[in-house]
Amino acid sequence: MKSITIGEKTILRLDKGDELFSALTEKWTAIFEQDGACFGTVEGIGGCDEVEVGIFDPVAKRYVVHKREGMLELVSLNGNLTEMDGKPFFHLHAVFAYHDEDGKPQTLSGHLLKAHIGLTAEIVITRIDARVTRRFDEPLGIRTWEFHEA
DSSP states (O other): OOOEEEETTEEEEETTOOHHHHHHHHHHHHHHHHHHHHHEEEEEEEEEEEEEEEETTTTEEEEEEEEEEEEEEEEEEEEEEEEEEEEEEEEEEEEEEETTTTEEEEEEEEEEEEOOOOOOEEEEEESSSOEEEEEETTTTTEEEEEEOOO
């Protein structure tokens, strides 16, 4: 992973073999420790070779996980970076494109749970001067935003 920070933006290049969540955890933890509790957005594109996405089932209150290996074009990565229990928390969604067995293009999308970089990934983190944490909402079965004075 290589990165540069310009103003409120941190630009990351992940390399083949990197794990997206590990890289984001390393970078966001450094930002978090330097700036204190803050809020950020993330966006990116790239190429992966192993991914897991989930689609939330509100009745069962769990993610139905879908896994895929092979060449997966990361068409869109977006989400936010907050804090939960004093630690960085990521909420990311992604869309991947790939070819099926017949060579036809397909997509896989949802809540990103795992992404192993197979080529490279180009990611931009934008820090925002706000304090947003997460708390577990028992009736919904998910973690929701909690706002605080900056």
